[in-house]
Amino acid sequence: MPAPLAGPDRFAAVAAAVADPVRRYLWRRTDEATADDVLAATLSVLWRRPDDIPDDPVPWAIGVARLQLQNARRTQRRQVLLAQRIAVVDPPQVQVDAEQGPSESDETVRLVLARLRESDAELLRLWAWEELDSRAIAEVLGITANAASIRLHRARRRFAELFEQTRAGGSR
Template identity: 40%
Template sequence: MPRDAPASAPEDSVTRFEALYDTCYGDVLGYLLRRLDHPEAAADLVADVFVTVWNRIGDVPPAPQARPWVFGVARRVLANHRRGARRGNALAARLRLELGAAAVSRPDWEDQAVADIGRVFRTLSDKDQEVLTLAAWEALDPGQIAVVLGCARGTARVRLHRARGRFARALRGAGLDVASCLPPEPPPAARRTPKGALR
């Protein structure tokens, strides 16, 4: 039974989902792996596919058409992912242009630390930079990041967690003490303050 299946789910729906999952999981994962550059993206998307299948279990056609129907779901999930990636790449490019053109006021901590952090930050992948900037600069939570990226909330949460880990490892690898070179975490109310509001 799927972990988040409601207790009231009809037994035949659960049995049907489990049969579809057992029959199609490997094929759907292969379909996504052949179309994506990163295996972790395929793993994220195959989870999204089967969440959709579970949510629409009543719409799944009978046996001969069930497998192609699941592939149709995978195709739409992949198309949504690609649209989200294009939007994300466009956002990252626009952000780089804006940052290059804008005069950024320095916080109270040392300019050298800011330069070092920026240098390390730019070594991260575009996807990691994007999810970190959405969380840190735009003060978006994982649900809001998921909307921006066009993915599930859980997927956004995992991407953010992994990106934070890679950034921390990159900072340590560059000989920077993560705790001393990052500003203190603002209280939750300060992080939620709208852009135009006075602090």
């Protein structure tokens, strides 16, 4: 039986296992440049904390990435506030063209997710986009598997209700 991986070999194996799932998680939540920065920060945490990495590193790494993304968003908000202050003093000379919008179905899902509580939307993203089960979602969010299962069930029910309202053209 081969010896367990240690040091750089273990990090390389864990990084290879988590990089794509974490990248997909991040790409669905932010722009590509921020996703790459947050992925690098996440891998840095894995490098610094090898003893904390569980046997199934993907949910744990997504949890780390989630926290790193929150940090990045706080940084971005501070940068936006600074840019707004600067724009008052020295307004920009050129306007940036708007990007091509998402498809109609993407827009409907985004609209419904935006109308949900952030905690419900995050549960649904972890379940649908990241394809995590209740146990893995529990690990990402730091809750019990039972709590994750119950919250996911309720979030799916609320999503379905809002989705039907949105398709019917109604709004709350």
